[in-house]
Amino acid sequence: MKRILLPLLSLTILAGVTGCSFKVTRPMLQMIVSGTNQVSTEPAYADSLEKKLAVPYVDKGTAEQVMDIYYAAPDVRKDAVIIDIHGGFYVAGKRQNNRRFASVFLREGYDVVLLEYRVNNGITDVSDELADCAAALDYLADHAKELKLNKERMFLTGDSSGGHLALYMAEGTENGSMPIRPKSFKSRGVMLNCPAYDFASFAEGNGFSKNALAWFIGPRYKDRKYLETLSPRTFIDSYSGPLFVSTCTHDFIRSQALLVKSDCDSLGRKIDFIDIEAQDHRVGHVHNVTNQNLPESREVNTRMLEFMDRCLR
Secondary structure, rough: OOOOOHHHHHHHHHOOOOOOOEEEEEHHHHHHHHHHOOOOOOOOHHHHHHHHEEEEEEOOOOOOOEEEEOOOOOOOOOEEEEEEEEOOOOOOOHHHHHHHHHHHHHHOOOOOEEEOOOOOOOOOOOOHHHHHHHHHHHHHHHHHHOOOOOOEEEEEEEEOOHHHHHHHHHHHHOOOOOOOOOOOOOOOEEEOOOOOHHHHHHOOOOOOOOOHHHOOOOOOOOHHHHHHHOHHHHHHHHHOOEEEEEEOEEEEHHHHHHHHHHHHHOOOOEEEEEEEEEEEEOEEEHHHHHHOOOHHHHHHHHHHHHOOOOOOO
């Protein structure tokens, strides 16, 4: 759900949030997310560091079932890891496009893993994305020593739909009954930027055509009970670890982040929450991931660094 074309984003906001009468179709959504499948070649600080690229985390997997690992410079390295799960409306996105975002944390001494996964194509669905994330996290934990990573100091972060995947994985580390979960991975904390949260609610339609729903949710988009088993909201009471959530006034799914806050408040559990108010429309959905130089983006990313530093004390 990032790097979205603004004119079509307006249509999505009207149809998906206000529930207007016209339908957002699959071709519309394909246009909206098309840019997220283009790999950015912009230079990034991360490119200058020691790295392992396209590391496969399953045997005989696809080209998407890989991760890039970047190592902080030795003079600043904290021996702690951030695992980043990109967004893209569940149907798009490339790990390489988060290299500039990763650079923010690499400069501060954190190793960064950019995780890629199979996106939904109308045949596979979010359960496959979750399964890929679980496999990748277990691979990191099981191979941490040879990868020169500290498995005891690993954080999860995700933006937009990636926030859904990250929170669900964190919940799964504490709830053995969840249908899809990592088995050996443990997280020191999870950070969500403009996350999708109540996944099952997306299937209610709210302006999306059936073909659009089938594309970004999957072939079982009508099965509410099934979708609830894939929704982080269903299992929020399972996660007791540190949690950071950011949103902003121009985040078109801001209500999802507010719902995370509301649920955590109801459960009586602490959450590190930031809701940026800004007139600048560039300060929108996942702004701190896509445009790190905005003052508001720097504020969010600084808060993320402070959150992790507290967790490591």
